Amino acid sequence: MIEYSNGIHIKDTLFWLDARKKSEFSFISHAHIDHVARHREILATEETRALYEHRLGKIKAITLGYNVPKKVKGVKVELFPSGHILGSAQILLDIFGTKIVYTGDFKLRKSLTARRGEVKKCDILIMESTFGLPRYVFPPVEEIYHKITDFVEKGLNQKKVPVILAYSLGKAQEAIKLLGDKGFKLSLHGAIYSLAKIYEEFGVKFKNYEPYEHGNLKDKVLISPPWSRRHKMVDELPHKKIAFLSGWGMDNGAKYSYNVDEVFPLSDHADFKELLEYAKESNPEKIYVVHGFKEFVEHLKKLGFDAEELKKGTKFDKGFSKEILLNYDLFR
Template identity: 30%
Template sequence: MPLISFTDKGLYCEPGRFYIDPWQPVHKAVITHAHSDHARGGSQAYLCHRDTLPLLQLRLGPNNYQAVAWNEKILLNEVTVSLHPAGHIIGSSQIRVEYKGEVWVVSGDYKTEFDGISGQFEPIPCHTFISESTFGLPIYNWKPQEEIYRDIQNWIRNNEVANKTSVLIGYSLGKAQRLLKAVEEVTGNVYVHGAIWNVHETLLQAGWKLPAVQRITPETPKEAFKGSVVIAPPSADGSPWMRRFAPYSVGICSGWMQVRGNQRRRNADAGFALSDHSDWNGLLQTVKASGAQKVYITHGFQSVFSRYLNELGIDAKEVKTEFGMEDEETQFENDNNLKI
């Protein structure tokens, strides 16, 4: 019996009697991060990183939560569990599980480049590693964050000259917070969709220092948007809600924008390949750094990535899960029943 099994409810550690990011209600859920494909309601008890706690409370409401710091060891029925930075979004963690000398690591979603807000990813040595592969193709090779930020800033400046509102599309938990850091150097006139506002307020109350924003309401005058920056989730793109910003220019912020055809299909004016996931090289480097003898590949380009690992002599296998069902454009706001 492996230390962690792949079941119809999710990743299950039988000796510890807990699940990791289960997609059905269970008695004990250990959560990597607060995106809705990894953190679902209905379980009796949750264990997460302390920065994830307020986000789970926002999403799932009152519950039996236990929050820990990174590297803090917790004993669950003789199984030692610790959480380590994953670099994906605020509070995102890898789950290290140790029992009788055997170590498994469940990465959840991760990003190896430090973004200044999500925690610095650290590779964890283990015998078995469970990895995502959202962008597990060689074509996905990210520019440094600073360079992407400069591209966004220059685009905003050009829109200001053209008297257009700059509308940046990025999901409300993770991408929106990074975009605020990118735009604060060029403007303090930032408006946000209601879903982003609720996450923003939750983080402020938890002690995070984020740039000031204004919530968009039906009462916000159209004149206020001229020359401003608007940050909105994917669900708003192309909707009647956008009409109030005219004339405007739309920039989509997603790793999928690495492929130019995706920008055309989304009918966007600009695309910025700003991702909260590792690129091809980041995935490879992480797997190698783990030293794992066995690797399981979950959501994304599983077949390509696992086949390549096997060609390198690393024992890799595809595993079907319900992670990534909403892909990188996770519409986190829908799970909150938030109003515009």
């Protein structure tokens, strides 16, 4: 029923889920580059389609809103929020009465720029587990916001340029929303600026920002992608204080590994507690784990779940009869 090879394939249907190689038809959970490929046709939210096209060009797409069940390519599906970035969605597929949920990247905590993640009951759960170790339990998000704001304020008071390193899609927009709304003047790296414009097209409102301009950073906060740490734009700034926003900030010595002054664990992903909470709430018969630590599977087993890592060669069949398959109009 489920096959894994460069993405997840729901057997006997046209559905690929976040296929990593070109396919005829794939659901795209969100527009991060490790979840997209140039497919012939995609299923996604309007927001994900727009972000995808911004990055990869025009695409034939079936778009769906959140929580609107619909038959697509002969399969009953429903997209619902995953709380990860703008437009990110989970998918619920109903295959002959068996409910399969694929989470894509998700979180259940609040976000400033994405709809809050939801949980649905299902029979088979395919879930991400990026932070699937007990040491990855993030502090309350308000506490992290406070620390980031404090860092920026102190930097400005010391006549330094606060630099916030954040992934250009998703995390950077969280930083813009947090800091711009508090009245800080923001200078944005070009990639972050153009993605923020797409967020605005979909109703997210940002304040106090402009595109980066060389030599014009007085009293401003620079928001820039992590790779720019080594670029002269950041590296050659004379007076600066650099913070990186990442869940990996929970690791000891993270600020030394990333060569920054602070790493604040602001993440777009579920932490260990949320991953377990998700599994309990959706209460599936079978859990497949993708993108993460193998050890997370053992944690799920201890809680009594039938869990397995989804990797190349994994095949799972519920044994539907040929007759049902033939009578089911899958390819309409």
